[in-house]
Amino acid sequence: xxxxxxxxxxxxxxxxxxxxxxxxxxxxxxxxxxxxxxxxxxxxxxxxxxxxxxxxxxxxxxxxxxxxxxxxxxxxxxxxxxxxxxxxxxxxxxxxxxxxxxxxxxxxxxxxxxxxxxxxxxxxxxxxxxxxxxxxxxxxxxxxxxxxxxxxxxxxxxxxxxxxxxxxxxxxxxxxxxxxxxxxxxxxxxxxxxxxxxxxxxxxxxxxxxxxxxxxxxxxxxxxxxxxxxxxxxxxxxxxxxxxxxxxxxxxxxxxxxxxxxxxxxxxxxxxxxxxxxxxxxxxxxxxxxxxxxxxxxxxxxxxxxxxxxxxxxxxxxxxxxx
Amino acid sequence: xxxxxxxxxxxxxxxxxxxxxxxxxxxxxxxxxxxxxxxxxxxxxxxxxxxxxxxxxxxxxxxxxxxxxxxxxxxxxxxxxxxxxxxxxxxxxxxxxxxxxxxxxxxxxxxxxxxxxxxxxxxxxxxxxxxxxxxxxxxxxxxxxxxxxxxxxxxxxxxxxxxxxxxxxxxxxxxxxxxxxxxxxxxxxxxxxxxxxxxxxxxxxxxxxxxxxxxxxxxxxxxxxxxxxxxxxxxxxxxxxxxxxxxxxxxxxxxxxxxxxxxxxxxxxxxxxxxxxxxxxxxxxxxxxxxxxxxxxxxxxxxxxxxxxxxxxxxxxxxxxxxxxxxxxxxxxxxxxxxxxx
Numbered sequence: 001x002x003x004x005x006x007x008x009x010x011x012x013x014x015x016x017x018x019x020x021x022x023x024x025x026x027x028x029x030x031x032x033x034x035x036x037x038x039x040x041x042x043x044x045x046x047x048x049x050x051x052x053x054x055x056x057x058x059x060x061x062x063x064x065x066x067x068x069x070x071x072x073x074x075x076x077x078x079x080x081x082x083x084x085x086x087x088x089x090x091x092x093x094x095x096x097x098x099x100x101x102x103x104x105x106x107x108x109x110x111x112x113x114x115x116x117x118x119x120x121x122x123x124x125x126x127x128x129x130x131x132x133x134x135x136x137x138x139x140x141x142x143x144x145x146x147x148x149x150x151x152x153x154x155x156x157x158x159x160x161x162x163x164x165x166x167x168x169x170x171x172x173x174x175x176x177x178x179x180x181x182x183x184x185x186x187x188x189x190x191x192x193x194x195x196x197x198x199x200x201x202x203x204x205x206x207x208x209x210x211x212x213x214x215x216x217x218x219x220x221x222x223x224x225x226x227x228x229x230x231x232x233x234x235x236x237x238x239x240x241x242x243x244x245x246x247x248x249x250x251x252x253x254x255x256x257x258x259x260x261x262x263x264x265x266x267x268x269x270x271x272x273x274x275x276x277x278x279x280x281x282x283x284x285x286x287x288x289x290x291x292x293x294x295x296x297x298x299x300x301x302x303x304x305x306x307x308x309x310x311x312x313x314x315x316x317x318x319x320x321x322x323x
Numbered sequence: 324x325x326x327x328x329x330x331x332x333x334x335x336x337x338x339x340x341x342x343x344x345x346x347x348x349x350x351x352x353x354x355x356x357x358x359x360x361x362x363x364x365x366x367x368x369x370x371x372x373x374x375x376x377x378x379x380x381x382x383x384x385x386x387x388x389x390x391x392x393x394x395x396x397x398x399x400x401x402x403x404x405x406x407x408x409x410x411x412x413x414x415x416x417x418x419x420x421x422x423x424x425x426x427x428x429x430x431x432x433x434x435x436x437x438x439x440x441x442x443x444x445x446x447x448x449x450x451x452x453x454x455x456x457x458x459x460x461x462x463x464x465x466x467x468x469x470x471x472x473x474x475x476x477x478x479x480x481x482x483x484x485x486x487x488x489x490x491x492x493x494x495x496x497x498x499x500x501x502x503x504x505x506x507x508x509x510x511x512x513x514x515x516x517x518x519x520x521x522x523x524x525x526x527x528x529x530x531x532x533x534x535x536x537x538x539x540x541x542x543x544x545x546x547x548x549x550x551x552x553x554x555x556x557x558x559x560x561x562x563x564x565x566x567x568x569x570x571x572x573x574x575x576x577x578x579x580x581x582x583x584x585x586x587x588x589x590x591x592x593x594x595x596x597x598x599x600x601x602x603x604x605x606x607x608x609x610x611x612x613x614x615x616x617x618x619x620x621x622x623x624x625x626x627x628x629x630x631x632x633x634x635x636x637x638x639x640x641x642x643x644x645x646x647x648x649x650x651x652x653x654x655x656x657x658x659x660x661x662x663x664x665x
Contacts, residue, residue, distance in 0.1 A: 052518035157606040187374040188545055189622075192589035192602035199599070214518065217548075221591035221600070241596075258523035260548030262590055264571040267552040274527055275520045278488040 008040040009208050010064070010094075010176055015073035017056070017063045021283060031282050033059040035232035036073070038309075043175065044202065046209040048223030048240065050216055050255070052279055056232040057212045061178040064210070065094055077176070092122050095169035099181035101161035105153045111164055112149040115139065118171040138167040141204075142197060159190035166197065170205070178210045183218060195222055216259045220244055225315075228252045231282055231290035234309060238316040248318045251291045289321065297322045335402075336506055336539050337363040337386070337424075342399035344378075344385045353610045355381040355394070357563035360637070360661075361556075363507065368533065368540040370554030370571075372547065376608050378563040379543045383509050386541075387426050388416050422452045425500035429512035431492035435484040441468075442480030445499045452503040463502065470535075471498045472528060490521035494528065501532065508533075509541045514549060526552060547590055551575060559583050562608045562618025565637070569644020579646035579656075582619045617649065625650060637661040 017034040034056045041047045049057045063070050066087045075083050082090050095118075098104035105114055115135050118124075125131040136146050142163040153161060162182060169177050179198065183191045199222065201207060213219045219226060220240050227237040228251065236249040247253050254273040261267050275294045280286055288306050292298040301321050309317040344356035356378045363369045373379040384390050386401055388411070400407045403423060411419060420426075428434045436444060445467060446460035455463065461480070468476035471494040484492060493513060500508055510529065514522035526549065533540055542553050550557060550571070557574040559567045559582065567580040578584045588601040605622035614620050620630040627649060635647045638657040651657045 052520060159606060187607050188547070189374055189586060189589055189603040190607065192600040193604075195591075196600055196602055216519070217591040221596055254520060258519045260522070260526070260546065260552045262547035262551050262575070262587070262592055264551045264575050266593075267548070270552075272523055272527065274523055278490055278521070279518075 007042070009043045009045075009078060010041040010210075011076040012040075012060075012064060013038050013074040013076070015060065015063060015075065016071045017059050017068055018071040023283070029283050032232050032285065033282065034063060037229075037232070037234055038073075039227055039234065039237065041176070041208050041210060044206040044208055045225070046202065046211050046223045048219035048226040049210060049212045049229060050214060050219050050226060051229035052214065052255075054231075054279060054282065055229045056282075057229050058180055060229070061096070061180050061210060061212050065091065065096055065178060067096075088122075092172045093174050094176045094178070095172065095174040096178045096180065097162075097165050097169050097182045100185055101158055101165055102185075104165055105161060107153050110150050110152055111139070111144070111156075114153070114164060115167045115171055118168060122172050124172065134171070138171055141170065141201070142167045143193075157190075158186050159193060162186060162194055163197070166194075166201070170201070170207075173205075174207060176208045176210070178212070180212045181214070182211075184213065184215065191218070198222060216256065217262075228255065231279065231285060233290060233306075233319065234317075235291065235320070236316075236318050237309070239314070242314065242316055246316070248312065248316070248323045249291075249320050250295050250297055250323065289319075334365050335362045336365045336404065337541075338400075338402040339382070339386070340400040340402065342382070342385060342401065343397045344381050344390065344394060345397050346391065346394045348393065348611075350611050354563055354613070355610060356385060358399070359558075359560075359563075359565055361558050361565070361568055363539050363541060363556075365506070365539055366533070366537050367555045368542060368553050370550040370557045371541065371543045371560060372545065372550050372557060373560035374545055374607055376562070376610055377560040379545075379560050380511055381563075382560070383426065383511050383541060383543050386509065387420055387424060389420075389426070418452075421448055421500075421503045421505065423505055424507040424509060425503070425505040426509040426511060427493070427496045427500050427513050429515050431489055431496050431516065432484075434496060435492060437484055440481055440483055441487070441495055445495070445502055448499055448502050464498075467498045467502045468495075470532070471495075471501075472524075473498070489517055490524060493517060493521075493525050497525075497528065497532070501536065501538075504536065505538060507539045507541065509543070511543045512545070513542065515544070515546070522549075529553070547586065559586075562613060563610065564618055564634075565645075565647065566619065567644070567646040567648075569640075569642075569646075573640075573642060573644035577640075577642060577644075579640050579644070579651055580619075580648040581623045581625055581650060582648075583646075585623075617647075627653065 015034055015037045018030040018032050020028045021031045023029045037060055051057045062068050074081055077090055112135055115138055116131055144163055183194050211222055223240045226240050226243045227234050230251050236252045247256055254275050257273045277294055280293055286293050288304050289302040292302040307319045307321050309319045311317055339359050339361050342356055342359045346353045346355055359382055371379040385396055396409050401409050442464055445464045449455055449460040449463050465476045473479050473494055514525050554571050557571055558565055561582050566582045585603040589603055603622055616632050617630045617635050620626045630649050635649045637645050637647045638651050639659045639661055640646055640657055
């Protein structure tokens, strides 16, 4: 086991995150935001995590970095279990880029101070000059000009703010970054700039990403492997191309068929598998397979027992009784 | 007064002629819509695509005349069945909205009133626009709820917006918009706040209802995928002006404006999955600080001297669609200049 762990950079085993929710005066119900998620990420690799809102993909990212304390399960970084360790040392290796470039940057700090803060916290410089040099180097790395250093965040557009957020994450020279919907808040013409930057940084620095997003075309473009989540569980993982060409789980199938393709002829010919109804409330999860209430193939067995992820060849893992 | 001249194709339902809309702000006058021309034909779908600040939503709001207090249509005409509605009084507009043209908004969470029941809010629209009794209105509401695919409509009638999911609320919004049987439905980013599987449901519903009720749709969005699926005709906007307009196939397969070309190159698609995306350089436009010439010139790779100096004229291309780009003048690959534009 430990041997295998050494190969991959990040490993998550049976991660659980339950939040207590008040459902009555004295009554509390556990909301199972993440319910037994396992995956591995190799150095320099991008794992895309997709799913609809409320499926727990953001919670996975945050629990991984211990922004939430996990209810259960283990997180390994570079072969060592970090679940109960002091996270400060590990946060130097694991960083995060947030979705909203407006609320995740302090409006009262200059760009220099925002990018410099992680350097201060981890004491990564010996003098003022070195601090400044490091900041300028990071800024040029993400395509910001040196004269931006003394400005405040409100002077920047969304795309530039996201660059500041990425420079801040890169400041401590991490080996792993959780990117939580980093391009969803950006304009179409700006998205490509930021996606390219993520790819270039990975080539240059060899950093691994957990790329959380709901835009499947973007995720397919940037990821090596993709994991699909539904109601707190992973239902399918495979190589990005394999998942798109040969999806097996009925949920993945309908998710992929629902993506509007930016090509009129393909879009007109597209056969959509329209799912009935909405995602069930995670407070009141269906028994067995969580997807069975919207699944065309659901049988009795699906209601009785929750399917486990099983390998269907070439690391294509699917959790479904029928496929 | 209504001199319908039905030249051109189909029968034009709504025509925008050189529409200008601006907002008075502390920093000066902002030209949000700057000379927009297009025609919407009966029973068809027109997509307006653009990024934030392109003027796509303001164009839609101008048609409904629901601009913020500091916004006003400064010149141009909006012809609905040949009648200019820009001179309508507020009273006339109230009658016009809902009955002739309806709108649904991006955020179904905030566009429903939380303190009234669903039934109350939908039947209100019926009671205003017709002389039906309350019972008749209720029956019509329940029929409408069924039409937009809400199960158990009797129960939903009595429920409040917070009891429904996002997708359901958008269905309620559509029901409310269509209950007085308008000719035109304007959908302003109708699915941006929704998940893909719910988005697919709503888009499918809109297409279905369009066939059933034979209405025209104007869909405003930044999502090229949604546009490709929905639109017959597409208008591409940037910085308050139209870059290019034509059928969906024209825009996607033979774009003639540098912005449209750049936009199509920059989105991930099946073809460029393995390649690097080609982004559009620079940052989004600041409407307070517009370039003198083409709005896109500061971000355009092929900008020439004339692009910086002069606003490009709208040109008719050989395949019949329209583009406003100096590149076409340079290459001489256009048929004629469209008169009436500055």
